[in-house]
Amino acid sequence: DGGITQSPKYLFRKEGQNVTLSCEQNLNHDAMYWYRQDPGQGLRLIYYSQIVNDFQKGDIAEGYSVSREKKESFPLTVTSAQKNPTAFYLCASSIPMWDRSPGSNQPQHFGDGTRLSIL
Amino acid sequence: ILNVEQSPQSLHVQEGDSTNFTCSFPSSNFYALHWYRWETAKSPEALFVMTLNGDEKKKGRISATLNTKEGYSYLYIKGSQPEDSATYLCAPTSGTYKYIFGTGTRLKVLA
Numbered sequence: 001d002g003g004i005t006q007s008p009k010y011l012f013r014k015e016g017q018n019v020t021l022s023c024e025q026n027l028n029h030d031a032m033y034w035y036r037q038d039p040g041q042g043l044r045l046i047y048y049s050q051i052v053n054d055f056q057k058g059d060i061a062e063g064y065s066v067s068r069e070k071k072e073s074f075p076l077t078v079t080s081a082q083k084n085p086t087a088f089y090l091c092a093s094s095i096p097m098w099d100r101s102p103g104s105n106q107p108q109h110f111g112d113g114t115r116l117s118i119l
Numbered sequence: 120i121l122n123v124e125q126s127p128q129s130l131h132v133q134e135g136d137s138t139n140f141t142c143s144f145p146s147s148n149f150y151a152l153h154w155y156r157w158e159t160a161k162s163p164e165a166l167f168v169m170t171l172n173g174d175e176k177k178k179g180r181i182s183a184t185l186n187t188k189e190g191y192s193y194l195y196i197k198g199s200q201p202e203d204s205a206t207y208l209c210a211p212t213s214g215t216y217k218y219i220f221g222t223g224t225r226l227k228v229l230a
Contacts, residue, residue, distance in 0.1 A: 004162070031216065042123065042208070042220040050216060058217075090162070096216075107153050107165035108218065 002027045006091050006111035012119045013078065013085060021076045021114045023091035031096040032074035033108065036060060037088040046089075049074055050096045078116060089114045125209060125221035132199050133229050139195045140224040142209030146190035150214030154183055154194055157223070158205040166194075166207075199228040 004025045013019045023032065031050050035043040045058030049068040063082025068074055074093075078085045092108040124143045132138045142152070151170045157163040167176040172187040180197045196203055206225045210218040 033216075035220075040222065042222045043210075044220075045217065048216050056216070107155070107168055108163075109165070110155075110162040112160075112162045 004091060004093055004109055004111035006089075006114050008114060009112065011114055011116045013116060014119050016080045018077055018079050019085075019116065021078070021089055021091075021116070023074045023076065023111060024072055025074075025091075025093045025109070025111075026072060027093055027109060028071070029093035029095060029109070030071065031094045032068070033092040033094075034058075034064075034066065034074070034076045035090045035092065037090065043090060046076065085116055086118050087116060089116060123209065123211060123219050123221040125207075125224050127224060128222065129225035129227070131227045131229060134200060136199050136228075137195065137197045138199055138226065139193050140207065140226075142192045142194070142211075142221055144190050144192075144209075144211040144219070146187055148213040149187045149190070150212050152185055152192050153210045153212070153218065154192070155208040155210065156205045157208055163208060194224075196226070199226075201228045201230050204228045 007022045033048045034046040036046055037043050044060050046064050047058055047066045049055035052071050055066050055068050065077045090113045091111045094108045095106045126141050153168050154166040155163040156166050167183045169185040174185040176183050183194045185192045204227050206223040208223045210220045212218050
């Protein structure tokens with residue numbers, strides 16, 4: 001079955017440590033996204049990538065980094081510069097916007113998420 | 120599209136009741152609106168994608184309407200069941216990469 005796999009489900013970070021969240025998809029989607037959810041807030045975009053070897057900052061990219069070396073994979077690194085990393089992280093994929101025509105709109109497909117906590 | 124509001128934030132209904140909630144968004148630069156259902160411990164699942172003013176979509180007991188001129192969409196659930204308990208998210212897009220997600224409406228259906 002096609003889908004998006006995020007790992008691990010739970011992750012703990014020590015002070016000053018970088019951690020990497022994995023996101024893999026077998027939907028053959030070109031576009032991939034990382035979101036962060038905090039209590040009482042909507043999903044906020046951290047980074048997105050419309051194609052391999054290209055990615056763009058979202059609204060809250062500070063303290064995060066990504067890579068897109070393969071179509072299937074879009075890992076997110078939470079660096080020590082991210083002072084408040086405790087949150088729920090969701091990865092998503094979709095057909096890129098340039099493939100869409102009016103009336104032919106495809107939704108995003110999501111993984112199950114990773115919950116990151118500070119030790 | 121900058122500001123998306125969903126109301127109410129949460130509600131409890133009895134099994135068999137019908138219910139509805141609202142997604143409000145700025146009407147300028149509108150391209151499409153997505154509705155998602157997000158059950159606890161699962162990933163968000165796409166319900167509807169709506170693009171045209173006056174659009175109405177239906178999936179079983181769930182339906183949605185769209186008014187792009189005034190900037191709102193309604194989601195209706197007829198005869199709520201416990202398995203409808205979830206958070207319902209809306210996300211308008213202006214046709215770029217960016218989806219602006221609302222904070223969601225958390226629905227609890229009591230048996």
